[in-house]
Amino acid sequence: MPLAGHAPAAGRKPRVHLVNPMLNPSGGSEWRTISLYRQLEPAADVRIWHFREAPSDAFSNVRLSRIDTRKLSFPRGGTLVFVGVYFNISHWIRLARPRRVILTYNTPDAERLAAKVDLIRKTCGLEPEIVFCSRELAEQVPYKGVVELSLVDLDAFTPSDRSGRTGFRLGRLSRDAPEKHHPEDMTLYAELAQQGCEVDILGATVEMQTAPLATSSANVHMRPLGSVKAPEFLHGLDCFFYRTSPLWAEPWGRVIIEAMASGLPVVTDRTSGASSVIEHGRNGLLFDTTQEAFDLVMRLKTDSALRESLGKAARETAENLLSAGVRAQVQAFYLHPRAPS
Known part of the structure; x- marks a missing residue:
């Protein structure tokens, strides 16, 4: 098994697992997950994992995988990304054996973040990396990490011609x-x-x-x-x-x-x-x-x-x-981790 932090074998795409309940059709965490999936998918073997509940129909155009420990269906190896700390992580984490674990902190709940950091340390033997959704949120907790804006699809959200409109x-x-x-x-x-x-x-x-x-x-x-x-x-x-x-x-x-x-x-x-x-x-x-x-x-x-x-x-x-340069930096963070100092 490759050592933690090492790149995958030559010619093989990096494996990335994105974990989120995917329940709310207008939830910021859900759409952050979708946007990250679309950014990484061309260069990585990336998969979105959800839980027992049926995901929202709003995400029917994206292939989702269900975590089901009875069928031994859960993320294994690669980079494990929890998009949010507001949901529970069950005992499958003890068998996942990821190379990296990334926690996205995008809801203000310092106690839950601390609990997740402690859980990853104990179960995976890794120090989780923290991604903050804003600088303001990063300043509220005693952890270091990176600030990463939620990627918005600039081709989907575009200006419309409002010049001939009446009313307001x-x-x-x-x-x-x-x-x-x-x-x-x-x-x-x-x-x-x-x-x-x-x-x-x-x-x-x-x-x-x-x-x-x-x-x-x-x-x-x-x-x-x-x-x-x-x-x-x-x-x-x-x-x-x-x-x-x-x-x-x-x-x-x-x-x-x-x-x-x-x-x-x-x-x-x-x-x-x-x-x-x-x-x-x-x-x-x-x-x-x-x-x-x-x-x-x-x-x-x-x-x-x-x-x-x-x-x-x-x-x-x-x-x-959300420039091309910013998106390239986001992709590099997930796919090309820095060597440990």
Whole structure:
């Protein structure tokens, strides 16, 4: 068996196992897994592993393998990548015998990260490498690692021609978990609708879908998760709005980068990790309060030139963040590990 850290035999593609439950059709970890798979697949023998639960139908176009210890079906050897630390790792890890183990830390839970690091040390005899989804998250824990943005497909998320549009549509996309929505947002949406804005929320909770605002206002659309594909949804917007509940610290916010890649002006609060790539007034707009958010959206509604300039700069930012050079660095990290010092 090749020693830890050594490259595979000449002519053989490196083996990479990506592990994630793959349950949520708009989950950031799930789409990080898919994006990483697509980046590595041309140069590696890469496979995505999920657990007992059936994966979301949104990932039916990607071949997934199910971890089933009864059938001795689980990752073996190669590089083992856990995309997230929020799910449990069962006893199969003791038999996996990987060369490398990489933990993607993209949800703020220092206790779970520490537990996973300890588990890998005890079961695999390896020091796991840590990938952080943002610099802010990396600074919160006592581990060293690399910061790696979630790769967004710039060919799927593209600007659309909005020059001939009438009206103004603000939209938001996220998981439908309550903590992903700010408690003041429904009031904000109501005020925007009264001012002639169309509000379109993809990933609304059941409570939001059945709220009086959703059932009584023709300008407000509360859509269930997965009812439309993200690129198509973003193409129909004039502005992207995003913030989460104060109870959820958004470590990055992949959807913000998807919106920027789609050439949309983004209005977001300063708490998400992805807000760090927005320069207020150049490639997006930042706010601290609900009133500031309302004022910024209304400014965009009446200023098409501002929408266009922000959207153009947003696309350029996304292209720089996800350039060919950045993608090559990501691929090199997973496929060509540095020799131990």
